[in-house]
Amino acid sequence: MKHTKVKDLLNSTKILQEVTAKGWVRTFRNNQFIALNDGSTIHNIQCVVDFENTPEAILKRITTGAAICVSGDLVESQGAGQKYEIQVKKLEILGDSDPEKFPMQPKKHSLEFLRENAHLRIRTNAFGAIMRVRSALSFAVHQYFQQKGFVYVNTPIITGSDAEGAGEMFQVSALPFDNTPRTEEGKVNYKEDFFGKQTNLTVSGQLEAETYAMALGQVYTFGPTFRAENSNTSRHLAEFWMIEPEVAFNDLADNMDLAEDFIKYVVRYAVDNCADDLKFLESRLADEEKQKPQAERSEMTLLEKLNFVLDNNFKRVSYTEAIDILKDSTPNKKKKFQYLIEEWGADLQSEHERFLVEKHFKSPVILFDYPAKIKAFYMRLNDNTEPGKETVRAMDILFPGIGEIVGGSQREERLDVLIEKMKTLGIDEEELWWYLDTRRFGSAVHSGFGLGFERLVLFVTGMTNIRDVIPFPRTPQNAEF
Amino acid sequence: MKHTKVKDLLNSTKILQEVTAKGWVRTFRNNQFIALNDGSTIHNIQCVVDFENTPEAILKRITTGAAICVSGDLVESQGAGQKYEIQVKKLEILGDSDPEKFPMQPKKHSLEFLRENAHLRIRTNAFGAIMRVRSALSFAVHQYFQQKGFVYVNTPIITGSDAEGAGEMFQVSALPFDNTPRTEEGKVNYKEDFFGKQTNLTVSGQLEAETYAMALGQVYTFGPTFRAENSNTSRHLAEFWMIEPEVAFNDLADNMDLAEDFIKYVVRYAVDNCADDLKFLESRLADEEKQKPQAERSEMTLLEKLNFVLDNNFKRVSYTEAIDILKDSTPNKKKKFQYLIEEWGADLQSEHERFLVEKHFKSPVILFDYPAKIKAFYMRLNDNTEPGKETVRAMDILFPGIGEIVGGSQREERLDVLIEKMKTLGIDEEELWWYLDTRRFGSAVHSGFGLGFERLVLFVTGMTNIRDVIPFPRTPQNAEF
Numbered sequence: 001m002k003h004t005k006v007k008d009l010l011n012s013t014k015i016l017q018e019v020t021a022k023g024w025v026r027t028f029r030n031n032q033f034i035a036l037n038d039g040s041t042i043h044n045i046q047c048v049v050d051f052e053n054t055p056e057a058i059l060k061r062i063t064t065g066a067a068i069c070v071s072g073d074l075v076e077s078q079g080a081g082q083k084y085e086i087q088v089k090k091l092e093i094l095g096d097s098d099p100e101k102f103p104m105q106p107k108k109h110s111l112e113f114l115r116e117n118a119h120l121r122i123r124t125n126a127f128g129a130i131m132r133v134r135s136a137l138s139f140a141v142h143q144y145f146q147q148k149g150f151v152y153v154n155t156p157i158i159t160g161s162d163a164e165g166a167g168e169m170f171q172v173s174a175l176p177f178d179n180t181p182r183t184e185e186g187k188v189n190y191k192e193d194f195f196g197k198q199t200n201l202t203v204s205g206q207l208e209a210e211t212y213a214m215a216l217g218q219v220y221t222f223g224p225t226f227r228a229e230n231s232n233t234s235r236h237l238a239e240f241w242m243i244e245p246e247v248a249f250n251d252l253a254d255n256m257d258l259a260e261d262f263i264k265y266v267v268r269y270a271v272d273n274c275a276d277d278l279k280f281l282e283s284r285l286a287d288e289e290k291q292k293p294q295a296e297r298s299e300m301t302l303l304e305k306l307n308f309v310l311d312n313n314f315k316r317v318s319y320t321e322a323i324d325i326l327k328d329s330t331p332n333k334k335k336k337f338q339y340l341i342e343e344w345g346a347d348l349q350s351e352h353e354r355f356l357v358e359k360h361f362k363s364p365v366i367l368f369d370y371p372a373k374i375k376a377f378y379m380r381l382n383d384n385t386e387p388g389k390e391t392v393r394a395m396d397i398l399f400p401g402i403g404e405i406v407g408g409s410q411r412e413e414r415l416d417v418l419i420e421k422m423k424t425l426g427i428d429e430e431e432l433w434w435y436l437d438t439r440r441f442g443s444a445v446h447s448g449f450g451l452g453f454e455r456l457v458l459f460v461t462g463m464t465n466i467r468d469v470i471p472f473p474r475t476p477q478n479a480e481f
Numbered sequence: 482m483k484h485t486k487v488k489d490l491l492n493s494t495k496i497l498q499e500v501t502a503k504g505w506v507r508t509f510r511n512n513q514f515i516a517l518n519d520g521s522t523i524h525n526i527q528c529v530v531d532f533e534n535t536p537e538a539i540l541k542r543i544t545t546g547a548a549i550c551v552s553g554d555l556v557e558s559q560g561a562g563q564k565y566e567i568q569v570k571k572l573e574i575l576g577d578s579d580p581e582k583f584p585m586q587p588k589k590h591s592l593e594f595l596r597e598n599a600h601l602r603i604r605t606n607a608f609g610a611i612m613r614v615r616s617a618l619s620f621a622v623h624q625y626f627q628q629k630g631f632v633y634v635n636t637p638i639i640t641g642s643d644a645e646g647a648g649e650m651f652q653v654s655a656l657p658f659d660n661t662p663r664t665e666e667g668k669v670n671y672k673e674d675f676f677g678k679q680t681n682l683t684v685s686g687q688l689e690a691e692t693y694a695m696a697l698g699q700v701y702t703f704g705p706t707f708r709a710e711n712s713n714t715s716r717h718l719a720e721f722w723m724i725e726p727e728v729a730f731n732d733l734a735d736n737m738d739l740a741e742d743f744i745k746y747v748v749r750y751a752v753d754n755c756a757d758d759l760k761f762l763e764s765r766l767a768d769e770e771k772q773k774p775q776a777e778r779s780e781m782t783l784l785e786k787l788n789f790v791l792d793n794n795f796k797r798v799s800y801t802e803a804i805d806i807l808k809d810s811t812p813n814k815k816k817k818f819q820y821l822i823e824e825w826g827a828d829l830q831s832e833h834e835r836f837l838v839e840k841h842f843k844s845p846v847i848l849f850d851y852p853a854k855i856k857a858f859y860m861r862l863n864d865n866t867e868p869g870k871e872t873v874r875a876m877d878i879l880f881p882g883i884g885e886i887v888g889g890s891q892r893e894e895r896l897d898v899l900i901e902k903m904k905t906l907g908i909d910e911e912e913l914w915w916y917l918d919t920r921r922f923g924s925a926v927h928s929g930f931g932l933g934f935e936r937l938v939l940f941v942t943g944m945t946n947i948r949d950v951i952p953f954p955r956t957p958q959n960a961e962f
Contacts, residue, residue, distance in 0.1 A: 003730060022730045024923045039697030040630055067923040095924030102922045119692040119915040128697065135633040142623050149521055152616040156953040157705045158720050160960040171658060172651050174709040177669045188658045194709055195960035201653065208953060208962060211600040216520030216609065224638045224704065228655040228675055239639055249484060249503045434600040434962050441583045442505045442548040443576030472637040472689060479641035479676035481689060481915050
C-alpha cells in the first residue's frame with residue numbers, strides 16, 4: 001500500500017480510513033504514543049499503538065531513530081497540539097536504531113556536537129527546519145530571476161584565470177602530487193597536467209557572467225565558489241554558494257534597486273512558504289537569546305526582523321557620508337573602535353559596518369561610491385572626482401547581525417580606463433583578453449552584484465554560525481563527509 | 482528614459498509612441514534597416530533609420546556587434562516576417578564594434594571556431610537559443626522537485642572521501658605545488674594542507690544525499706561534478722552539472738516512475754516555454770542533417786523527437802532480456818558489433834545501447850537488474866538469484882542519440898550485506914563510517930538516480946557535441962576563460 005506524507009496527513013480536511021505512513025521515530029511515550037517524522041514537515045504525527053495487542057519484542061524496537069511503517073485510521077486526536085493522529089492497526093519495523101548507540105537522542109545537543117555529526121544532525125527539528133528554509137530560498141532565487149526573464153548561466157568552477165583578485169584560491173590538479181613532473185628550471189610542469197595549464201577553483205563567476213550579460217542582457221549565476229583563506233570565523237566558509245546577477249544597461253542605481261527588490265522577494269517567499277519552520281526557528285532563537293545578558297539580546301524576534309526588512313527601504317548612504325557619521329560617532333570619539341576612523345579613504349571594518357547598521361540607521365544599509373583604492377579593478381570610476389579622492393561605483397549591502405551580504409558595482413565599460421587600471425594593478429591583459437573583448441566589441445554600461453547565499457540563510461533562519469546553514473561545511477582543517 | 486525589452490516590444494498588442502530599445506546590432510542593411518537583438522528573445526527587432534537625416538559618421542558606426550540605444554515609435558512593419566518595427570527618431574552608439582576585428586560576423590561560423598570564442602559565441606542565434614533553453618530546463622528541474630516537496634540539498638564539492646569509485650578525481654590543494662611539505666617518509670604531508678587531509682573534487686553527491694533522504698524523505702541535488710578522465714569525446718566533460726534525487730521508501734519501480742515522470746516534465750516545460758528557440762534549433766538541426774548521407778539522417782525533426790519522448794512510455798527491459806535480444810540480433814550474428822555479445826555478464830557498450838534504443842525498440846529504454854559484478858557497491862542485491870548470476874537493482878535510462886542519460890538504483894539498505902560488499906571490493910569501512918550510519922540507525926529501502934544535465938540539454942536542443950551546451954566547457958587540455 002502506498003504511504004502518505006506526514007504533512008499531507010496533518011493537512012487532511014477529514015478523517016481517513018486505512019492510511020499508511022513511513023518515517024522515523026522521534027519519541028515513544030508510555031509504550032503507546034509514537035511521534036513519527038518523515039521530513040516533509042517539522043511536525044510529527046502521533047501514532048497510537050495498541051500496546052496490549054503488540055508483541056513486547058516489537059514495542060522494544062520502537063526507539064528514537066528507528067524507521068517504521070504504520071497503517072491504521074487517521075482520527076481526530078484527543079491530545080493537545082494536534083488535530084489528527086493515527087490509530088495504528090499494523091506496525092512494521094523497517095530499520096532499528098540501537099538507543100545505546102544512536103547519537104541523536106531526544107535531548108538538547110550542542111551545535112558543536114551536531115557539526116561533528118553533520119550526517120545525522122539533519123534528523124533534528126532545527127536542522128530539518130534550516131535545510132527546508134534553505135531549499136525554499138534557493139527556489140525563490142531561481143523563481144525571481146526567471147520571472148524577470150534572466151537567463152541562468154553556469155560559469156565554470158575550474159578556472160585557468162587567477163586574475164580576479166577576490167582572494168586566495170585552491171589549486172586543482174590531476175598530477176601525481178608525490179612526484180610532479182618538472183620543467184628544466186625545476187618548476188612544476190603544468191603542461192603535463194589535465195588542462196595543460198595551472199588551474200584553480202573559482203572565486204567568482206562575475207567576469208564570465210559579464211560576457212553573457214553583454215549578449216543575453218540579463219543573466220544570473222548560482223553556484224559554488226571557493227576561498228582558501230584561513231578564516232576560522234562564524235561568517236566564513238572555504239566553499240559557499242553565491243548568486244551573481246549581471247545586467248546590461250543597468251547603472252548603479254538600477255543595481256541597488258534590483259538587489260533590494262531581489263532580497264525582499266526571497267525573504268517574502270520564505271515568510272510565506274516556511275511559516276512552520278520559521279516559527280520553530282524563532283522560538284529556538286528566543287531560547288538562545290535568553291542565555292545572553294539583557295543588553296546583548298536582540299530587540300526583535302526572528303519574524304519581526306524579517307518583516308522589518310520587508311517593510312522598510314534600505315538606507316542608501318555614500319561612503320563619504322558614512323565616514324562623516326563614523327568620525328562624529330561616540331565610539332570613535334571615545335576611542336571604543338579598535339580601528340579609529342581618522343580620514344576619508346579608510347577601509348571600513350566590521351565594527352564600523354555594525355555601528356552604521358545596528359546603532360545609527362537601525363536598518364539594512366546600502367553603502368556606495370567607495371574610494372577607488374580599496375575596491376576591485378573592474379569597478380566603474382566616477383567622473384569628476386577630486387584628485388586623490390577618486391571613487392568607484394561600488395555598493396555593499398550591510399545587514400544587521402550579518403554584516404556584508406551583497407557586494408556589487410557598476411562595471412567599468414570604457415576599454416581605455418579599464419586597461420589603464422589593470423596596468424596600475426599589475427593585472428595581465430593577455431590573461432583577460434576575453435574579458436576585455438566585452439569592452440572592445442559593443443561595450444555598454446552594465447552592473448551586477450554577488451550575494452553570499454549562506455549569509456542570506458543565516459539571516460532568515462536566525463542562526464549565528466555559518467557552518468550550521470550548509471549541509472557539510474568546509475572550513476580550515478575540516479572536510480569530513 | 483527606461484528601455485523596453487525587445488521581446489516585450491515584439492509581443493506588444495498595440496503600436497506605441499516613444500519607445501526605447503537597447504541592444505546589439507546583428508545586421509545593418511541598405512543604410513536603413515537595423516536588426517537589433519538584446520538577448521531577451523531569438524528574434525531581432527527591425528529599427529528603421531532615417532538615413533537622410535542621420536550623420537554619415539553615425540551611420541558608419543552601426544556595425545555588427547555594436548551596442549546601440551534607439552528611441553522612436555513602435556509601428557506596424559511593412560516588411561515581411563515581423564509585426565512591428567521601430568521608426569527611429571534618436572540613435573546613440575553606446576559601444577563600437579570594429580568590423581575588421583569583431584570575430585562574430587553575420588555568416589556561418591564552424592562550431593570549432595565558436596568554441597574558441599566561447600565568450601562571444603553567445604552573441605549568435607544558435608548559442609542564445611541553446612543557453613535560454615538550458616536555463617529554462619534548469620528552472621524546470623527545480624520546479625518539478627519543489628512542487629513535489631523535495632528538499633534541494635547542496636552536497637559538498639570538495640570532498641575528503643574518495644571511496645565513491647565513480648571515476649578518476651581531481652585533487653584540490655592549497656599547498657605550494659612547487660615545494661610541497663613532506664613527511665619523514667617523503668610523502669606529501671597533507672596534514673599541512675588547508676583541510677588537514679587529502680581532498681578531491683566530488684564525482685557525485687549521492688552518498689551525502691542519502692544521509693539527507695534518510696531524514697527529509699525526498700531530496701535532490703543539482704550541482705557541478707567532476708571527472709579527471711582523459712575522454713576527449715563529444716559526450717564527456719571534465720566538469721558537468723548533475724541532478725541527483727534520492728527518495729526514502731522508494732523501490733526500483735518507484736525510482737523508474739520518478740525518473741520517467743521527471744524527464745517528461747522538464748522536456749514538456751521546454752516545449753511549452755521555449756517554442757521560438759526550439760523552432761530555430763529544429764531548423765539548425767535540419768540544415769546539419771542535410772550534410773549527412775541519407776541513411777544517417779534522423780527520421781524525425783527535433784520537435785518530433787521531443788514529442789515522441791512525451792507521448793510514449795519508456796520501454797522497461799531487464800538486463801537479461803536485453804542480452805537475449807542482443808545475442809539474437811543481426812549485427813551480433815553478422816559480427817558487426819565491435820564487442821560481440823556472447824554471454825550473460827557482459828558489460829554493454831555504447832554500440833549495444835544504440836542498437837536497443839535506435840533499432841530494436843525505437844524508444845527510450847530503461848534497462849534494469851544488471852549483473853552485480855559490473856555495478857557499484859551501494860546497489861541493492863536482488864534476492865533469490867542463481868549463484869554466479871547475482872544481479873543488483875540498478876537501472877540505466879538510454880536515449881536515442883545520447884546513450885545513457887540516467888543511472889540509478891535502489892540502494893542496499895542492509896548493513897551486513899553492504900559491509901560484506903565493501904570488504905569484497907576493498908572499500909574502507911572507516912572512511913565511510915558516516916554513510917554506514919544511515920544503515921545502522923533507522924535504515925529503510927531507498928532509491929535514487931543521477932541525470933547528467935548536459936546530456937539532457939543535448940537531447941532537447943538537438944546539438945551533437947556536449948561542449949556546445951555548457952557556456953565554458955572543461956575538457957582535456959582546455960580550461961580557457
